[in-house]
Amino acid sequence: MNGHGRIPILKVGRVLVVPIQVDMDDQTVLLLQERILTELERTGARGVLIDISLLEMVDSFIGRMLSDIAAMARIMDARTVVVGMQPAVxxxxxxxxxxxxxxxxxxxxxxxxxxLRDEFGIGAEEAFDGGLNFVGEQINPS
Amino acid sequence: MENRSIPLETERDIAVARNEVRNIASQLGFRIIDQTRLTTVASELARNIVKYAGRGRLITQSASSATGKRGLRLIFEDEGPGIADVDLAMRDGYSTGGGLGKGLPGSKRMVDEFKIESIAGQGTRVTVVRWIH
Structure with missing residues (x-):
């Protein structure tokens, strides 16, 4: 909690999968945003799938981060999907x-x-032959 | 429940404050949706203090109404620069800090009582109450 955890970024086919499993402090949010964009550029992925099913709260800061990632990814020719939002959120x-x-x-x-596949033609399937690619993890400094 | 004071000085304190508020709200018997509302309000208002005043504190108190309702009161106070125009600050989409301008008006929508007191040069105090429905 409090951003001490690691947020992995997994590459599945042409999709980056980002499971957020910790309550992120602001610094962790900004670092994650930067890392997703870096990985988009580095891997050539075309989709970003952010799983927030374990996030118990999305405030305006995190909400803005999600919008910003989508906008920046769009400029880099990638689409962003947020999955698993809790009803209370x-x-x-x-x-x-x-x-x-x-x-x-x-x-x-x-x-x-x-x-991502049906609307944008961005597939994750090919990875299931090649396996999952672990492209990095975030370790919060401190 | 005893009153508690949580210092708000760094970005990390924002996360500490919202965890505290969720725990207290859960202990008091708030439903999940109200725990989430209170946690979100704590995050927004704590961030305002760290961002605009540099430092301050959150005081948590259990509350009871004249009609016997129980609830949680959160007081966010700082000795920062104050808010020049409170009416403007409460307007959706208004921000002096490059934010979305949703923090104050959005927080107000998520609680039952919302009071903001601010004196230029002396500080700001935002008091919110949510009752257990």
């Missing part, structure tokens, strides 16, 4: 007035993979 996002511009949200990872 969806309610507070609306009450806060956040719209998550440019971010597609779906219920789970399966739906996210399907959306």
């Amino acid at each position: 969806a309610i507070t996002l609306v009450e806060l007035g956040l719209e998550l511009n440019g971010v597609d949200t779906v219920l789970n990872v399966d739906e996210g993979i399907k959306l």
Whole structure:
């Protein structure tokens, strides 16, 4: 918790999968944003799938990070899907007035993979022959 | 529940504050959705202090109403520069710090009572209450 954890970025086919499993402090949020963009450039991935199913809160800072990642990834010719939002998080996002511009949200990872494939032609399947590629992890300094 | 004071001085304290608030809200018997509302409000208002005032504190108190309702009161206070125009700061989308301008008005929508006091040059105090429904 509090950003002490590691946030892995996995490359599955042409998709970067980012499972967020810790409550992130602001610095961790900014570092993650930077790392996703670096990995997009380095790996040539075309999709970003961010799993927030374990996030118990999305405030305006994290909400903005998600929108920013989507916008920056779009400029780099990649699409962003956020999956697994908890109902309580969806309610507070609306009450806060956040719209998550440019971010597609779906219920789970399966739906996210399907959306990237069907809507944008970005496949994760080829990786299941080649296996998962672990492209790095974030270790928060301190 | 005893009153508790949580220092707000660094970005990490924002995460500490919201964890504290979630634990307290859970202990008091708030539903998950209200725990999430209170945690989000704590995150927004704690960040305002660290960002605009540099330092301050969050005080948590259990609250009870004249009609017997129980709840949680959160007081965010600092001795920072104060807010020049509170009405403007409460407007959706207004920010002096490059943010989204959702923190204050959004927080107000997530609680039952919301009071903001600010004196230029002396500081700001935001008091919120959420009742257990």
